[in-house]
Amino acid sequence: AQTVTQSQPEMSVQEAETVTLSCTYDTSENNYYLFWYKQPPSRQMILVIRQEAYKQQNATENRFSVNFQKAAKSFSLKISDSQLGDTAMYFCAFPSSGGATNKLIFGTGTLLAVQP
Amino acid sequence: NAGVTQTPKFQVLKTGQSMTLQCAQDMNHEYMSWYRQDPGMGLRLIHYSVGAGITDQGEVPNGYNVSRSTTEDFPLRLLSAAPSQTSVYFCASSYSITANTEAFFGQGTRLTVV
Numbered sequence: 001a002q003t004v005t006q007s008q009p010e011m012s013v014q015e016a017e018t019v020t021l022s023c024t025y026d027t028s029e030n031n032y033y034l035f036w037y038k039q040p041p042s043r044q045m046i047l048v049i050r051q052e053a054y055k056q057q058n059a060t061e062n063r064f065s066v067n068f069q070k071a072a073k074s075f076s077l078k079i080s081d082s083q084l085g086d087t088a089m090y091f092c093a094f095p096s097s098g099g100a101t102n103k104l105i106f107g108t109g110t111l112l113a114v115q116p
Numbered sequence: 117n118a119g120v121t122q123t124p125k126f127q128v129l130k131t132g133q134s135m136t137l138q139c140a141q142d143m144n145h146e147y148m149s150w151y152r153q154d155p156g157m158g159l160r161l162i163h164y165s166v167g168a169g170i171t172d173q174g175e176v177p178n179g180y181n182v183s184r185s186t187t188e189d190f191p192l193r194l195l196s197a198a199p200s201q202t203s204v205y206f207c208a209s210s211y212s213i214t215a216n217t218e219a220f221f222g223q224g225t226r227l228t229v230v
Contacts, residue, residue, distance in 0.1 A: 009156075045206065045221035091158060103149065103174065104208075104219060106158035 002027045004094050006107035013082045014115050020067070021077045021110045023092030029053075032095060034068070034075045035104070040088040048090070051075060079112075087114045118142045122207050122222035129197040129229045137192040137225050139207030147210045148190040149174070149219070150182065152203040159206060165190055197229045 004025045013019035025034070036048040051059045051068045058066050063083075067076045079086055092107040123138045141148065149164040151174075161174030163182040171182050179201060181193040190209075194201060207222040 004158075006158075043204065043224045045208075047218050050218075093159075096161075103161055103164055104151075104159070106151075106160070108156055108158045 002029075002094065002096055002105055004092050004105050004107040006092055006110050008110045009108070010111045010113070012113045012115060013079075015082055015084060017082055018078060018080045019082055019112065021079075021090050021092075021112065023075045023077070023107055025073050025075060025092070025094050027073070027094065034066075035093040036064070036066070036075075036077045037091045037093055037106075038086075038088045039091065039109075040085075045091075049077065082114045084114050084116060086112060088112060120207055120209050120220050120222040122205075122225050124225060125223065126226050127228070129194075129227065131197060131199060131229060133197050134193070134195050135197065137194075137205055137207075137227070139190045139192065139222060140188050141190075141207075141209040141220070142188065143209065143211065143220065144187060145209035145211045145220075146187065147212070148184070149208045150180070150190070150192045151206045151208065152176065153206060153224070154203050162192065162205075194227075197227075199229045201227065202229045203227060 032053045034051045038046045038048045049061045049064050051066050063080045065078045089109045089111050091109045093104045096103040096105050120141045146167045150162040151159040153159045160176050165171045165184040168187050205225045208219045210217045210219045
């Protein structure tokens with residue numbers, strides 16, 4: 001069975017500092033995408049970053065970057081220069097069998113609090 | 117830019133009542149899905165559709181029905197609400213089934229069954 005695991009239910013970081021959120025997954029697929037979604041208090045799900053498994057280069061979107069370790073099935077999210085607006089629940093997600101984005105498997109989430 | 121619109125945003129039901137959660141998208145996306153979000157469990161797939169007239173079950177389909185008569189709309193029906201269906205429900209859509217396309221989410225419906 002395909003699974004996604006986020007082992008950090010809550011994290012806290014000071015404004016302007018760096019924080020890393022962990023995610024591990026299990027799959028027998030060879031090529032796939034991985035996603036990080038942000039859910040602020042407004043409840044809206046917002047795509048933060050995506051990584052394609054066959055690309056060795058880690059994806060980067062402004063202050064957000066990933067550390068993708070395919071052999072270890074690890075997909076962590078690094079947030080640099082943390083801002084108060086980064087306070088949110090963060091979900092790691094992975095398309096279920098077949099790789100379709102309309103069938104995502106989500107982790108249980110990490111609640112990140114950015115402290116002033 | 118409406119994107120994915122869910123109505124209502126909040127709803128309280130009594131056990132045994134029925135209701136329909138509405139979801140509409142204006143992006144001409146073929147693929148639509150319903151998820152439920154519960155504390156400590158992330159989002160779980162209820163039902164999904166790959167086009168008008170085609171639906172299939174996800175991970176937690178029991179107690180829910182769906183239909184897809186048009187590309188734009190994908191309603192979720194609770195026939196006889198139970199307290200276990202208290203949750204936040206999200207509708208999502210994407211234009212392709214390939215995993216390099218983004219899934220767009222509605223703002224969710226918070227449902228309480230008493």
